[in-house]
Amino acid sequence: MGRMTELPTKGGFSFDLCTRNDMLLKNGLQMPPFRKTGTTIVGLVFQDGVVLGADTRATEGPIVADKNCEKIHFMAPNIYCCGAGTAADTEAVTDMVSSQLQLHRYATGRESRVVTALTLLKSHLFSYQGHVSAALVLGGFDVTGPHLHTVYPHGSTDTLPFATMGSGSLAAMSVFESKYREGLTREEGIELVAEAICAGIFNDLGSGSNVDVCVITEGKTEYLRNYQLPNPRTYISSKGYTFVKGQTEVLSTKITSIQPKVEAVEGGDAMEE
Amino acid sequence: MYKLIIKINVVGKLGRVWIAYMPTQLVWDKRFFVVFGQNASRCSKQVASPKSHGGEKLIRCLVIGSACSHSHPLPYLEKKKVYFLARSISLLSSLSFPLALSSPTNHLYSLAAMSIFEYNGSALVAMVGKNCFAIASDRRLGVQLQTVATDFQRVFKIHDRLYIGLSGLATDAQTMYQKLVFRHKLYQLREERDMKPQTFASLVSALLYEKRFGPFFCQPVIAGLGDNDEPFICTMDCLGAKELAKDFVVSGTASESLYGACESMYKPDMEPEELFETISQALLSSVDRDCLSGWGGYVLLVYAALLTPTEVQEKILKGRMD
Numbered sequence: 037m038g039r040m041t042e043l044p045t046k047g048g049f050s051f052d053l054c055t056r057n058d059m060l061l062k063n064g065l066q067m068p069p070f071r072k073t074g075t076t077i078v079g080l081v082f083q084d085g086v087v088l089g090a091d092t093r094a095t096e097g098p099i100v101a102d103k104n105c106e107k108i109h110f111m112a113p114n115i116y117c118c119g120a121g122t123a124a125d126t127e128a129v130t131d132m133v134s135s136q137l138q139l140h141r142y143a144t145g146r147e148s149r150v151v152t153a154l155t156l157l158k159s160h161l162f163s164y165q166g167h168v169s170a171a172l173v174l175g176g177f178d179v180t181g182p183h184l185h186t187v188y189p190h191g192s193t194d195t196l197p198f199a200t201m202g203s204g205s206l207a208a209m210s211v212f213e214s215k216y217r218e219g220l221t222r223e224e225g226i227e228l229v230a231e232a233i234c235a236g237i238f239n240d241l242g243s244g245s246n247v248d249v250c251v252i253t254e255g256k257t258e259y260l261r262n263y264q265l266p267n268p269r270t271y272i273s274s275k276g277y278t279f280v281k282g283q284t285e286v287l288s289t290k291i292t293s294i295q296p297k298v299e300a301v302e303g304g305d306a307m308e309e
Numbered sequence: 310m311y312k313l314i315i316k317i318n319v320v321g322k323l324g325r326v327w328i329a330y331m332p333t334q335l336v337w338d339k340r341f342f343v344v345f346g347q348n349a350s351r352c353s354k355q356v357a358s359p360k361s362h363g364g365e366k367l368i369r370c371l372v373i374g375s376a377c378s379h380s381h382p383l384p385y386l387e388k389k390k391v392y393f394l395a396r397s398i399s400l401l402s403s404l405s406f407p408l409a410l411s412s413p414t415n416h417l418y419s420l421a422a423m424s425i426f427e428y429n430g431s432a433l434v435a436m437v438g439k440n441c442f443a444i445a446s447d448r449r450l451g452v453q454l455q456t457v458a459t460d461f462q463r464v465f466k467i468h469d470r471l472y473i474g475l476s477g478l479a480t481d482a483q484t485m486y487q488k489l490v491f492r493h494k495l496y497q498l499r500e501e502r503d504m505k506p507q508t509f510a511s512l513v514s515a516l517l518y519e520k521r522f523g524p525f526f527c528q529p530v531i532a533g534l535g536d537n538d539e540p541f542i543c544t545m546d547c548l549g550a551k552e553l554a555k556d557f558v559v560s561g562t563a564s565e566s567l568y569g570a571c572e573s574m575y576k577p578d579m580e581p582e583e584l585f586e587t588i589s590q591a592l593l594s595s596v597d598r599d600c601l602s603g604w605g606g607y608v609l610l611v612y613a614a615l616l617t618p619t620e621v622q623e624k625i626l627k628g629r630m631d
Contacts, residue, residue: 057524071552125521284586
């Protein structure tokens with residue numbers, strides 16, 4: 037009968053269009069630039085837990101696609117993950133592992149552990165041999181204490197007291213290497229992370245805009261979205277543009293009103309037997 | 310059947326190109342370069358650099374040679390003959406016939422580093438106002454530099470309060486739209502209600518990411534009214550990386566100009582009339598700076614007022630037709 041209707045697939049990647057795309061590439065067409073998060077992402081272990089930090093710029097080639105995107109993704113109430121690399125890959129991988137952790141929590145009835153998330157991530161990335169381009173900084177606090185890991189696109193991981201990833205990682209690492217010490221307090225940890233991200237924002241072209249910080253301690257997580265805004269937009273004209281109504285030439289107009297949908301309400305008198 | 314015979318003088322000076330479309334038409338256009346022969350692909354790179362042809366911008370570069378040998382072998386002419394023919398043809402340069410290139414069935418274009426997104430050309434923008442949103446697109450459909458249609462639809466309706474615009478390769482845009490309508494209809498049958506814009510955005514993202522290693526070459530712009538008539542806009546790259554914006558989103562070949570125009574012209578909380586003017590002016594001024602999009606504009610504005618029913622306005626804009 038052949039495939040007449042396309043049913044929703046059961047999950048995983050589909051390679052339908054690969055032959056066509058290869059043909060296009062052979063004929064000289066260029067692949068489009070994917071949205072990347074050029075990025076500076078950092079993580080740090082302090083005395084009571086873990087602090088994660090990220091910048092907020094998403095790039096598409098040399099153009100800034102999003103000036104305030106979220107790079108710190110939720111994995112579990114006590115585990116968060118910063119992502120660098122191809123934006124679609126980091127979002128998809130972290131969403132997928134987050135769902136798997138949720139199912140695992142339902143099955144075991146316990147709080148998720150950071151090493152569980154780590155193993156799920158690394159096995160997925162390794163099985164795609166680095167083609168899923170996601171470089172992650174994973175941090176959390178579970179029953180065994182605070183943990184911080186980095187995951188590379190090919191599937192290798194590191195366990196570290198402080199870590200940086202992304203194009204701005206060298207700028208941020210320079211700050212960490214000079215100022216990190218064990219037993220930092222919460223305020224010192226947040227300040228150090230913010231400083232490292234700012235180093236990435238100002239020195240690396242792939243990172244920019246604002247600083248996001250996430251503090252994970254025992255039983256409590258604080259997501260400080262836009263903790264610092266070191267790049268305010270100050271050059272806007274206060275008057276702005278005003279267009280006179282009717283300035284644009286219109287060829288034709290069509291106006292339709294949307295009919296409000298009738299709602300059927302349950303209840304009322306029961307039918308007689 | 311491949312019917313092209315091409316001659317070119319590649320070396321040094323500005324080459325005059327003619328494309329003989331057997332058996333009848335003769336065409337001349339000095340911006341075209343055709344590279345012929347065994348080392349065609351190497352020569353084309355030389356040709357493509359501005360120095361080799363007096364700084365004039367290369368518009369198109371057709372490569373014949375090793376690429377076509379398997380499909381329709383062309384006789385390899387000696388250099389002398391090539392040169393002679395080129396000179397004789399350049400005498401005919403006073404005749405300027407209209408260019409009519411129809412692509413052969415075996416597509417042998419080397420597009421000189423043209424992106425797949427620049428094949429058809431598109432411009433899309435969506436903006437949020439006060440209890441309203443607007444989504445606008447251009448109307449040109451082209452095959453590279455030739456315009457094929459001036460009434461092409463890029464903004465599609467999913468349901469009354471949700472619209473999607475698809476930029477990029479037109480064939481992928483239409484296929485994506487058909488798949489999405491199919492999935493939405495299934496959803497309507499199962500859930501007995503329309504999809505929320507946020508849910509729909511996740512659906513589009515999942516469909517695009519499914520094809521991660523062989524993607525659809527289209528970038529969607531989604532605009533809709535969510536709960537409590539809250540306007541929602543979102544765009545994605547061709548892999549499904551969502552960007553939820555609160556002010557405006559842009560997509561297409563004119564996206565860089567659109568970013569600039571929208572950054573300057575956008576104000577938060579605009580009323581519907583003002584929003585319409587702003588989005589139209591942003592679109593028209595941006596497509597003026599992009600060869601591949603334009604030829605009119607189409608704006609769709611949805612306004613949810615408190616007491617009157619939700620209104621949908623579709624307007625066709627008068628723009629430059631070049």
